[in-house]
Amino acid sequence: MNGPLTGDMHELSIAMSIIELAQEESERRRVQVSAVHLKLGALSGVVKEALLGSFEMACEDTSLKGARLVIEELPVLIFCTACGAQRPITSVQLFCCADCGTPSGDIVQGKELEVVALEVEEWDRSPV
Amino acid sequence: MGSQPRLIEVRKNVLKQNDLIARVLRQQFRAAGVFVVSLVSSPGSGKTMFLEKTLTRLRQSYRVAALVGDLATENDAVRLGRSQAPVKQITTGTLCHLEAAMVQKALEGWDLNQLDFLFVENVGNLVCPSSYDLGENLRLVLLSVTEGEDKPLKYPTIFNSADVAVVTKMDLASAVEFDWQAAYGNVQAVRPGMQVLKLSARSGEGMGDCLDFLQKRLHESRVATHLSTVSATP
Numbered sequence: 001m002n003g004p005l006t007g008d009m010h011e012l013s014i015a016m017s018i019i020e021l022a023q024e025e026s027e028r029r030r031v032q033v034s035a036v037h038l039k040l041g042a043l044s045g046v047v048k049e050a051l052l053g054s055f056e057m058a059c060e061d062t063s064l065k066g067a068r069l070v071i072e073e074l075p076v077l078i079f080c081t082a083c084g085a086q087r088p089i090t091s092v093q094l095f096c097c098a099d100c101g102t103p104s105g106d107i108v109q110g111k112e113l114e115v116v117a118l119e120v121e122e123w124d125r126s127p128v
Numbered sequence: 129m130g131s132q133p134r135l136i137e138v139r140k141n142v143l144k145q146n147d148l149i150a151r152v153l154r155q156q157f158r159a160a161g162v163f164v165v166s167l168v169s170s171p172g173s174g175k176t177m178f179l180e181k182t183l184t185r186l187r188q189s190y191r192v193a194a195l196v197g198d199l200a201t202e203n204d205a206v207r208l209g210r211s212q213a214p215v216k217q218i219t220t221g222t223l224c225h226l227e228a229a230m231v232q233k234a235l236e237g238w239d240l241n242q243l244d245f246l247f248v249e250n251v252g253n254l255v256c257p258s259s260y261d262l263g264e265n266l267r268l269v270l271l272s273v274t275e276g277e278d279k280p281l282k283y284p285t286i287f288n289s290a291d292v293a294v295v296t297k298m299d300l301a302s303a304v305e306f307d308w309q310a311a312y313g314n315v316q317a318v319r320p321g322m323q324v325l326k327l328s329a330r331s332g333e334g335m336g337d338c339l340d341f342l343q344k345r346l347h348e349s350r351v352a353t354h355l356s357t358v359s360a361t362p
Contacts, residue, residue: 121134
């Protein structure tokens, strides 16, 4: 189904997408998922705490029950033309190079919402 | 004994399903020559009023239509229906944002070739819509003078997901002591270089500039599509 998921905050529907993605991998590779590693950019529009809570709740009745969600938060990086390099910004309220102060909207990191890895155990060896 | 857990690399975008549908939509829009503008803002910033006036005025020279997302009511579609343009409501229930699949479903049965402009009004929300690509050509983030100048600082993510900011209800600016320079500065702080338009849909002030801007973007987009088609032909 491509249809929209339900939920009164979008972290819940995102948690369900993460679970769906992990389940697909788990069935394809015939493994049990014990943890999902996620990269979360500061501009992804997703709140870490809300996502952790939603994930735990949404896992309940699935094969991922008890799996952990490990979130790596990524700060915003911009390309600074003055420095000629990637740089952090002063703050998300001020998109200026943290080193030299030049404004830049050229975002090179910070929008990620990506499952990067799964911690898994083999299916056939797990106790029945 | 249980087996040792091991780590497998996956690297998959969580919203890939949405992004894939958005990509399909974008291709359809491009092929049909329709320019798609989406609107995001907080509730009550004047999206529907802006859209009603925009549809009414553009309709004199262009074929226009709109999709409107709303949690429960169909009031917006009724209001926009007054513009005489085709309008369809997407009632999202408890969902706080539109997703590409909802836009795709709402467009079933519509002949996009018969349109020049399609407007998509998102649910009033400055948080959730920022994560979802709807396949639009242009995303406008609206900010009304009554909301205060610091909205961009509070919601930098949505300003970074939009292309152009539009300050609405300018007819109330002096009554609420709206500081245009401060608002403009705050937009630039979170999104350096962002274009900011200002208007009042009610008085009409600034509407002409905004509509000129939209028409210009429609033509630029068609020229770009045409050029890429020409250069792709041997």
